[in-house]
Amino acid sequence: MVRFVREIRDTMWSILVGMRITGKYMGKRPVTQQYPDERWSLPDRFRGFVHNDVPRCTACKLCAKDCPVDCIYIEIEGKGKERQMTRYAIDYNKCIWCSLCTEHCPTNCITMSHDYDHSVYRRDRLVYEFVSEPVTPFKPPRPEKPAKAAKPTPDESSEKEA
Numbered sequence: 783m784v785r786f787v788r789e790i791r792d793t794m795w796s797i798l799v800g801m802r803i804t805g806k807y808m809g810k811r812p813v814t815q816q817y818p819d820e821r822w823s824l825p826d827r828f829r830g831f832v833h834n835d836v837p838r839c840t841a842c843k844l845c846a847k848d849c850p851v852d853c854i855y856i857e858i859e860g861k862g863k864e865r866q867m868t869r870y871a872i873d874y875n876k877c878i879w880c881s882l883c884t885e886h887c888p889t890n891c892i893t894m895s896h897d898y899d900h901s902v903y904r905r906d907r908l909v910y911e912f913v914s915e916p917v918t919p920f921k922p923p924r925p926e927k928p929a930k931a932a933k934p935t936p937d938e939s940s941e942k943e944a
């Protein structure tokens with residue numbers, strides 16, 4: 783009999799605790815998000831899928847050298863004016879989202895985007911090809927040389943000495 787009463791008491795107590803938590807949220811707005819129509823706004827430094835803005839890529843391969851898991855594939859053909867990038871691909875099966883590839887890019891064309899929901903059924907679909915046909919790598923404009931200071935005229939030199 784004592785056990786029966788104790789079980790009723792514990793049950794009532796657990797219902798009360800549960801209802802108290804439920805009551806706390808009764809007057810609040812729902813927090814359920816209608817994904818994918820609604821999405822959280824992500825922090826600026828969120829690391830999503832790596833993106834390369836190919837028109838600004840110089841094909842220098844620094845990103846591929848920095849990548850610790852060798853998941854960036856860059857293929858180049860030709861030399862000099864004939865130089866073309868025939869492949870720029872990232873294998874997201876291997877990517878560890880470390881962001882090292884973005885550290886030394888001379889044109890900042892490779893970035894960690896805010897994309898994160900590229901679900902696929904086959905793993906080979908996670909190898910993203912950024913170049914569909916050969917492209918001429920971007921050549922950044924050379925920085926202008928600072929203008930040489932004009933030599934002082936003989937009059938100016940004599941004024942300084944005085």
Ligand code: SF4
Nearest residue numbers: 849877878880881883
């Ligand atoms: S985020 Fe890291 S692992 Fe992924 S491509 Fe860049 S360097 Fe490689």
Ligand code: SF4
Nearest residue numbers: 839840842843845887
């Ligand atoms: S470091 Fe930047 S410019 Fe160089 S190959 Fe990679 S993405 Fe292109």
